[in-house]
Amino acid sequence: GAVVSQHPSWVICKSGTSVKIECRSLDFQATTMFWYRQFPKQSLMLMATSNEGSKATYEQGVEKDKFLINHASLTLSTLTVTSAHPEDSSFYICSASQGAGELFFGEGSRLTVL
Amino acid sequence: AQSVSQHNHHVILSEAASLELGCNYSYGGTVNLFWYVQYPGQHLQLLLKYFSGDPLVKGIKGFEAEFIKSKFSFNLRKPSVQWSDTAEYFCAVMVDSSYKLIFGSGTRLLVRP
Numbered sequence: 491g492a493v494v495s496q497h498p499s500w501v502i503c504k505s506g507t508s509v510k511i512e513c514r515s516l517d518f519q520a521t522t523m524f525w526y527r528q529f530p531k532q533s534l535m536l537m538a539t540s541n542e543g544s545k546a547t548y549e550q551g552v553e554k555d556k557f558l559i560n561h562a563s564l565t566l567s568t569l570t571v572t573s574a575h576p577e578d579s580s581f582y583i584c585s586a587s588q589g590a591g592e593l594f595f596g597e598g599s600r601l602t603v604l
Numbered sequence: 605a606q607s608v609s610q611h612n613h614h615v616i617l618s619e620a621a622s623l624e625l626g627c628n629y630s631y632g633g634t635v636n637l638f639w640y641v642q643y644p645g646q647h648l649q650l651l652l653k654y655f656s657g658d659p660l661v662k663g664i665k666g667f668e669a670e671f672i673k674s675k676f677s678f679n680l681r682k683p684s685v686q687w688s689d690t691a692e693y694f695c696a697v698m699v700d701s702s703y704k705l706i707f708g709s710g711t712r713l714l715v716r717p
Contacts (some may be wrong), residue, residue, distance in 0.1 A: 522703055533694060533709040534648075583648070587703045595640075595648040 492518045492588045496596035503574055504604055510570045511599045513584030519564035520586035524593070525557075528581040537582075540567040574603040606631040608697050610708035617685050618716050625680040625711050627669075627695030636698040637678040638705065639669055643691045651693070654678065665689070687717045 493516040503509050513523055521542045526534040538559050539547040546559035556578075558570040567586075571578050579602050585593040611626040629635065639651040652663025659671040669680045678695060695708040 524704065526707075534705075534707045536704060536706070539704060585648075585705070592650065592653065593703065593705060597647040 492516075492586075492594045494520075494584065494586050494594045494596040496582075496584055496599050498599060499597055500600040500602075502602045502604060505575050506573055508570055508572045509574055509601060510568055511582055511584075511601075513567045513569070513586070513596055515565045515586045515588075515594075518586075518588045520567075520588070521564060523561060523567040523584055523586045525559060525567075525569050526583040526585070528583060528598070530581075534583060537569075571601065574601070576603045579603045606697060606699050606706050608695055608706050608708035610693075610695050610711050612711045613709065614712050614714070616714045616716065619687055620684045621715075623680070623682040623685045623689075623713070625693055625695075625713075627678045627680065627708055628676050629678070629695075629697045629706075630676065631697065631699050634700055637669070637671060638696040638698065639663065639667070639678070639680050640694045640696060640707075641691045642694065642710075648694070651680070685713075685715050687715050689713060690715045 495514045497512045523540040525537045528534045536549050537552045540559045540561040542561045548554045561567040581598050581600050583598045584596045587593050607630045609628045637654040640648045641651050642648050651667050652661050654661045654671045662668045667682050671678050693711045696705045
């Protein structure tokens, strides 16, 4: 199946700093990618829909100025957590569609803010 | 708003026992339905999906699910579980072919040898 890769897989940062997470579709082009957040022992919550060449669409309650999403090419979307705080610590997961309604998920990126 | 409910948060079974995990969704329009599995330390993998046609869908590793439209349900089943099925299982709904997935809260399955 199609492969989606995230980098870094884990990151630790100080409070107040910004962190960038990359999501790449390795063997297919993805016009749309999705970013999810997963808290411990909870489900995945959709944060935003990332569209290549246009602004991301954020879900209700997600701060667009805090979670900056850029979809610069058909194979890369980035999520930047700006001025991170401990409550932003979470597992961030991206997914991409190859078409036919199926999504492929990245391995996830665990963010810990000290 | 659309939502997905998984009734069993934790399930513990012995090997060879039968499994059924419940999933209900709330949406009156067209839906595509999915079950994903997340093994410990790994990323989400697709078990099976339903788009249209036969409401009984067979997936990988002996799993199957039945879409019952009148009950808004898509329960996952396996006749005989193995220790290697220990994982977390997520039901998800895609509405109106939007590619946007709404996930249930997940069910943690522990299979004892």
